[in-house]
Amino acid sequence: MKVRVTVSLKEGVLDPQGKAIGHALHVLDFPEVREVRVGKVIELDLDEADAARAQERAIEMAKGLLANQVIEDFRTEIVQ
């Protein structure tokens, strides 16, 4: 079972990497860019046939290692 964990900065947390990308896009002639936020996507291939159980375990992994819940939110979804 594959589970995708998407980790993004919470609203209001400064995102310097996003700001840098936004600036670069303006320079590259994309003036329509208003804001850029950057996150991580972690694809887990788990030896677990049950989708609900796989997602539950992925949430434990996100809380324990993948996301810093002080400044980041995460969501999980089954890929296949």
Next chain:
Amino acid sequence: MKVRVTVSLKEGVLDPQGKAIGHALHVLDFPEVREVRVGKVIELDLDEADAARAQERAIEMAKGLLANQVIEDFRTEIVQ
């Protein structure tokens, strides 16, 4: 219009960050983890009301800056 660009390493490209996370998850007692791949997700807020045009521009941005197409694939999707 918001567009999400997800950038991931092509199949076969070594992912040391994914390997490190996989190892850490094993140590943290998640033995069911078989493989981990890490990618980026870039959320673009564009001053563009037309969804098709926004997605087209996001693809240009991905090709021009956000993804290194030698080693990375990307996909775009409209968020709202």
